[in-house]
Amino acid sequence: MFRLGAIALGLVTTLAFGSQARSEPLNILCGVDEAWCVTMKRAFERHSGLTVSMQRKSTGEILDQIRLEKNNPSVDVWWGGTGDTHLQAASENLLEAYTSKHETDVLPWAQNFFDMSGGRAAGIYAGALGFAYNSELLKKANLAAPNCWKDLISEAYRGKIQSGNPNSSGTAFTTLATLIQLFGEDEAFTYMKALDRNIADYTKAGSAPVKAAARGETLIGISFMHDAVTQKEAGAPLVIVAPCEGTGYEIGAVSIVLGTKNRDLARRFVDFALSPEGQATGAQADQNQVPSNSKASLPPGAPDISLIKMVDYDFATFGSPEERSRLLARFDTEIHPPTQ
Structure with a gap:
């Protein structure tokens, strides 16, 4: 009798703990705008009936955390943020391969990105810088309007520009990589030295510069154009510029962290993120990136990428750990040394 009672008690305990384990939230780090993070969290919880813990961080911060926790990850999914950092994580074996059922519906640029990552990161949106x-x-300042990258180094804009810091901001690293692809590395760093004299602040988040421009706290913000469109649609007096020399672009991505304890749930989230319903959350949150799923609707304010002069962005090179580390070290040494 005692033995049967002990077995029954053990069974009840096991079931209780098993239920508790299954109720643990899916942990997601979000690299897009906070409004989209919140909208996506709520939409997936409604869709799945699951509880989701989602925290917004800049792309560089997410990569640093995943590296730090590689032997015991607390994060299940990395959603959003520039693709070159996802590619870097993939090359460092920090991400888990997964082919979503929606992968066959994505546009060619997203298919190419997925292949480049070795199946470890899926493209979910694109946006031009x-x-x-x-x-x-x-x-009010009686200044000429800037139309080109090289206009921004004019003395007229001294202290009137904000840009992200490429150590934390994926947007700003895309800027750095874009300038190198447009001008060559040495000329790009010469340009950034001149631009540095005009920059009032290097922000942690890539969307912060255009938000500051929208509030009238700075004249010019360097960022992805869709972030500026969001501010303009909200009533800000912004004029959005595709630089005359050409520009780069991002592919935002979603990835499953290697070693996740919630593999099945993480895969369900990736499927949702790539579905038309999941991608519609961008427009619902007033975001204007171009979705990767060919069956998803384009947000009304999304910039027409086909009309913008674009560089042939080299994701493989600028997504490699060695190249990223080398360029960030050069930026810290020659352009903007980190504060002590």
């Missing part, structure tokens, strides 16, 4: 200026501040 550019800058935006506050037209009211420009008029």
